[in-house]
Structures are given as C-alpha cells and as structure tokens.
Amino acid sequence: MRRDRLSRQITLSMSIVAAIAVLMAFVGTFIFYGIYLTWFPPPPGPPSLLPEAPDFVLIAVFLLLGLAIAIHAALRLTRRILAPLNSLAEGARKIAAGDLTARAVAGDRSLGETAQLVDDFNVMAQRLQDVAKSMTSWNATIAHELRTPLTILRGRLQGLTDGVFEPSDELFRSLLAQVESLSRLVDDLRIVTLSDTLRLDVRIEPVDLVAEVSQAVDAMRPALIDAGFSVQLTTSPVTLSCDGVRIRQALLALLENARRYARPGRLEVVLHPEDAAVVLSVEDEGPGLSVEFAARAFDAFARAEPSRSRQFGGSGLGLSVVRAIAEAHGGQAQYRRSSTGGSVFEIVLPVRNPDVGSVRVSSSVGYTSRIGPTPS
Template structure:
C-alpha cells in the first residue's frame, strides 16, 4: 500500500472515530438532558394543577364536582401545560380513561384513591393540594420511567434518523477531506521522488521550487542543495581531469620534442640536452607527487604525526633553505619569528612553509621584497607571508586554493608551478585545526595568512 493510500485510510479512520464518538456523546448527553427536562416539566405541570385544584376545592368545599365530571381534570391538566393529554382527548374513541389523564391519581388527605388509576407502588411522586395551610388532597403521578415511553420512542426515532443523516454527510465529507489531505501531503513527496530519480540519472542541474516553510519545504531545499553540490562536484571533476591532462601534456610534449630532435640529429646528444630532459622529468615528477599528496589529503588519508615543536624554528630552517635562491633574484627577505610552541607534524608543516616560500620566489619580480612575520593572536599563532608585485586580481583571491588554478597574467609554466602548492598547503593547515586565507599585500603582491592553534 502506497503512502497516499495509507494516509487516506488513516485520516478516514480518524474522522470516522471522531464522528462516532461525537455522535454517541451527543446522543447520550442530549437524551439525559431531555429526560431531566421532561421530569422537571412534568413536576411543574402537576404543581400548577395542584394549585388550580386547591383554588377550586376552596370554592366548592369538596371533591364532588370533580368526581361527578372526571374530564374536568384532563382539561385542567391541559391548561397546566400537558399537550399530550389534549391530543389523546381530541383523538376520541370509546376509551374509559380518555376523560382524565391516564397517569394522574387524585388522593384524599389520607392518601386514598379518589379519581384516576391506582398509583404504582414504586416510582411514584406525590404533590400536596393545599387550601391555605391545610392539605385537602394529593396528586400522585408515576415517575417518568413509567409514562414517557411513547415520547421517548418518537424522540429517539427522530434523533436516530437525524444522526444517521448526519453520519452519512460526515462520511462523505470525511472521504473528501481525507482524499484531499492525502493528496496534498503526498504531492511534494511524489515530486521529490521524481526529482531524486532525475538526480540518480545524472541531471544534477534540475531544481525543485516550493514556497513551503515547513519540514517538507526544508527537505526540498536540502535536496536542491544536494543537487547543486553534485553539479558542482561533476563540474569540478571534469575541470580537474581537464587540468591534469593539460598539465601533464606540457612536460610530456617537451620531452617528446627533445627526444625526437635528438633522434633526428637536429639537437646533439650532449650534457645540455640531457640536462634539459632531466629538468622536464623533474617537473613531471614534482607534478605527479603533488597530485598524489593532494588526492591523499582530499580523501583524508594523508598521514600526520603530531608532536610538540617550535614553529619559529621550522620557519627559520625554511627561510635559510630559500634565502640563496632569493638572493640570486635580488629579492629581500625580512623575517620576524618570536618563539611559537605548537603541536603539529613537522614534516607536513615544513612542506607548507616550503610551498609558501617557493610560491613567493616564483611569482615575485626581481628586486622585490618578501616579509615573513609570526605573532600571537589569542590562543593561536598567526603566520603572515607578504610579497611585492605582481599582485593578484580581486576575483582570483577566492580561487587561489583551488586545484591547478593559476593567475595566468603573473604565472607561467616556465617557473615550474602547477597551481597545487596552495591547495596542498590549505589541506595541511586544516588538518592542524587552523585556517588559511589570501588577501592583497601592503607590499603590492599577495598576502597569505595562516592561523594555527598554540600548544596547550
């Protein structure tokens, strides 16, 4: 059974239970209230009749006038409010009790029957008839259990017919409302099913539109977000494969061209030619190693061995290693490195520092400046690397940490860069619980800011 049918049956059963419960409660409460009303009305009628009889007894001096004309009691009772007695009297017929109410009994002061049927031995009520303070007789009538059967049957029949009609109307409304509710609630689920089927078939650009603000609307927005992430992943994967193929093609093409030139005798096979080939192989090996490290970092499989260390000592070693290359390009290096104890992997952090400094070495014009500063920032250490021109456009700053991204206006493959150093560095920083960001440098080039948590 589908979810729509389940909801339909659930709503229908709920509505029917509510209708039956409400109808039963209404029937019981109304019948009890009506019974109480009839009892009170009957008592009020008999009391009014007793007052009339008291006045007549005071005028006549005895009950002879009533015994000689019994139908007078029925007329008096009708005047007191009993319309049922009038209906019976108007119906006519050779009945002995049609001239007096069949359920009233006139009793003497000592409670001997004078007129009417004998009062029942139980379920009997008696109302005194007074003239002044003296009791001149009694009116006895049975409790409603004995006299209201005919009215009850007619009332119950009418009430049951009415409730049956209302139950049928309620059933029809329940069917309609249950169907509409089930359809309304299942419609977004059906749409989500179709949408997820399209996502499974690779249509990641498909989106659902819904103005809902409830949980289903939130689910639709989450599914749309999932589709967007899948679409971004597909585009990134396509771009990633394209960039890798492009980066590998360049050194391979150079190697192929050099080897073909040597084979054809265009270029002599000497030390210079072998060195050129070795440089291309080294660049290709470096690219493959970077791709391997980045793949491990993205998969969370890049191994780290954390231990207490001094970040300033790592920075000094990295600066000493790159200083000769900077001096050859007449690039001035400034370093401010106070003691900075942290917990981290020295091999990976050294890889991070080498990538950052090599990035500045490759893309800083000759005669420029590089400044490396380390300072405390709350419970973190902030490492800032600034270099001079050329700078980076504003739209390129958020993409510097993407795989294989390079700012073509200032970077070229002759420097040996593949656009993976910053991406690998960001993964290393994130594995240490820190952050890495790029901004414009006050020196005119690029500023890289690394924040790492200090040692506890």
C-alpha cells in the same frame, strides 16, 4: 516549531473531520425529529426509550454523509502531502538516471516537514551538480597540466632515439626538471585531494619551527637570489607540536609562489607567536592580488590573469597545498595586503587545539637574518 506543522495539520484535520461527522449525526437527528414530530405528533403514551428501525436508518444516513465529507477532506489533505513527495521521488529518479539538474517542487509550503524535505533534497542535488562540475573541471585541468611536461619529455626522448638530439648534460638536466615538475604536480594533487576528503595525515610531534623555517629558506636561497630577491628572516624561538615536514613544505610553496609572481626586491619571512596561535608569514613588495582573485587564491588551480600565468608558469596548486596543510593542523591560510601594497601570505597554527598540542616560546629575543643582496 516549523517541523511540527505537518503533524499538527493532520491531527487538526482529522479531529475536525471526526467532529463534523459526529455533529452531523447528532444535530441532524435532532433537526429531523424536530420537524418530523411537528408534522406527525406521536400517539399518546410513554415514548420508547430504544431506537427503532427508522432511527437506525436515519443515523446511518447522517453517518454516511459525514463519512463522505471526511473522505473528501482526507483526499484533499493526501494530495497536498503527496504532491511534493511525488515530485521528490521523480527528482530522485532523474538524478539516479544522471540528470543532475532535476529539482523537486515543494508545492504547498504550509506543510513544514515536506517543504523542508524538498528544500534539503534540492540543496543536496545542487551540491551533487557542483561536485560533478568541479570533477569535470579538475579532470580537464589535470590533463592540461600533465600534457605540457609529458609532451616535452616525449619529444626530447623521441629526439634522442631518432638521433635528432645529442646526449648532453644540459639535455638530461632539462629532462630531469620535467620529471621533477611531474613529481611535484602529482604530490600537490595528492595533498589537495587528501585534504578535500579529510584524509591528509600529519605526524604531530614537538618541532623546532625556527630550524624548519631556516631550512626551507636555505633551500630556496639560490633560486631567490637568482630571481633578484633578498630574504629577511625574523623569528622568535618557538617549539610547536606539529608536522615539521609539512610546515616546511607549505613555506616552500609560499616562497616559490613569491619567486614566480612577486616583484623582485625584499622578501620578509616572519615567525612569531600571536595570542593563542603561531603565525608564519611571507611578505613581498607587490604587486599584490586583485580583490576578485584574492577571494579564491587558495582554491585548487586558481590562477591570476592569464598573461601572468603564461609568463610565470605554475600549476595553480601551490596555495591550495598551503591551505590544506594549515587546515590539517587545525589552522588556516590567509592573504592580506601589506601597508606598502605588497602581499602577505600567512599560515596561522592554533596552539589551544587539543589535536595540535602546546607551544613553547623561549624567553630570549628573536633574531633577524638577511639572505641575498641588500636591496638598494
């Protein structure tokens, strides 16, 4: 295993050093005595079985020589180990001081554990940098989104105070619309933030999804008709354990997204069980999303072309709210192109997730209703 490289190298290195020291003392003694006795034969008589003083001195010399080699090898191994660790400590100090661009250098990658530690540290540092950059972008975007309605409110109220504007129902409705826009923006931000921190609460209970979907469509009916849409609602009677209020909120966000950006025409809302899930989809007649934007359509503050954003407005949070609600139920939000080139936004809610509950589908057939003018 890769993670055993360091311990294996330390064990092997120390074993080799110890073996070298022992072999030098043992073999060196034999070589020395072989040469010494060749030139200086011992006197006749039985040899002494105990080492004498010169023997101890000789053994000590060879042991010291082996120890010197062992120390040299240990220092080289220590430098190999400490180099990435020192780089890691230096990188940690720089990040603690606010330099999120600091990275550690793995050095000798043959040391598996230290190299893996450095790689993990660099991944963590990169994520911290990405989070900091994302927070900066979020703060700037939030400030931008809040500035417009606040500026309008301040200007209108200042005009009322100075007598520039005459109080009227139309003016008060305009002010109320700006307040509602602020309220909606704050609520969307709250949902997305709670979802990112995995703290978005949902109240799970058996819900008649047909009633929730119909209620959301009815709420959007006047705005959709005024925008030139006809809504076709196709449902199968489904009871699912979920948060009905959140599901209705997600569908309202999809309908509002279609009202802003889709081409006026037929808008089809479909609710039906599919395999082990319940799918709620909204299909329009185009123009659809580009391939590049489709990949990040559900990201917070993601917007299509700047010209369309300026024309139709919006905070760029609607689809991210849909995704947050779907994921809070253990499901997902997704986009695909329809066969006619339009957009299909889907909320897929699983029914086998123990945190979600079960689904009951009536044996009766589904029904289809049409709201708004019949398309030509």
